[in-house]
Amino acid sequence: MIKLLIADDQALVRGALSALLGLEPDIDVVAEVGRGDEVVDAALRTSPDVALLDIEMPGLDGIAAAAQLRERVPGCRALIVTTFGRPGYLTRAMRAGASGFVVKDTPAAQLADAVRRVAQGLRVVDPALAAESLAQGESPLTERETDVLEAARGGGSIADIARILHLSEGTVRNHLSSAIGKTGGRNRADAARIAEDSGWL
Structure with missing residues (x-):
């Protein structure tokens, strides 16, 4: 059995x-x-x-x-x-x-x-x-970009995401910008939605 x-x-x-x-x-x-x-x-x-x-x-x-x-x-x-x-x-x-x-x-x-x-x-x-x-193919996102997009799903500010992930606000902006470019999203919410629909988050 x-x-x-x-x-x-x-x-x-x-x-x-x-x-x-x-x-x-x-x-x-x-x-x-x-x-x-x-x-x-x-x-x-x-x-x-x-x-x-x-x-x-x-x-x-x-x-x-x-x-x-x-x-x-x-x-x-x-x-x-x-x-x-x-x-x-x-x-x-x-x-x-x-x-x-x-x-x-x-x-x-x-x-x-x-x-x-x-x-x-x-x-x-x-x-x-x-x-x-x-x-x-594979997810185009780096591990850190994935973390930042995951945190951005909650709709918090750049400062909120930076605090959650223990990063500087500039670093968060850079990762979000890169993730938006890689997913083809219009903004961070759209990038997070695209990444989630693809199963990357």
């Missing part, structure tokens, strides 16, 4: 995934959690073979949860299942140690097959998303 942990902040989605996958004769759903920061504790308690992780969850996102699982529960493989099929998310998830990445509208039989393949140590990636990710 493949022991499966499901993490999704939407109770209805979590329940549906559990019910559908629980019907499979070789899959046993051993834990369900609604927050990303509950994933590792649940995995330590139940020793799942595979963790099905949503990306956008409170406490910790699914990509960060996958990285924690790799470090603290190396026997559990992460399979990201998300509504948000953004190429940048795929790249970040693979870097975090996820074994698979599929979108939520994947048919139930294919999702069950993805769980089996990940449990066997194989990689599973949504083909359309893989092609889009290759076409788009």
Whole structure:
């Protein structure tokens, strides 16, 4: 039997995934959690073979949860299942140690097959998303530009961002200017939106 942990902040989605996958004769759903920061504790308690992780969850996102699982529960493989099929998310998830990445509208039989393949140590990636990710390439943003855009999403002033990131206001302006240029945004809010839609934030 493949022991499966499901993490999704939407109770209805979590329940549906559990019910559908629980019907499979070789899959046993051993834990369900609604927050990303509950994933590792649940995995330590139940020793799942595979963790099905949503990306956008409170406490910790699914990509960060996958990285924690790799470090603290190396026997559990992460399979990201998300509504948000953004190429940048795929790249970040693979870097975090996820074994698979599929979108939520994947048919139930294919999702069950993805769980089996990940449990066997194989990689599973949504083909359309893989092609889009290759076409788009890596994020053009540096780590610091990403930090500054992330902080700018809250709508604070240059001084607020500088204080949050412990940078000078001039440095923040330089990073924002560079990020706006690289994303093709009209302003910092537009640059942050473009970066988020691409999965770079």
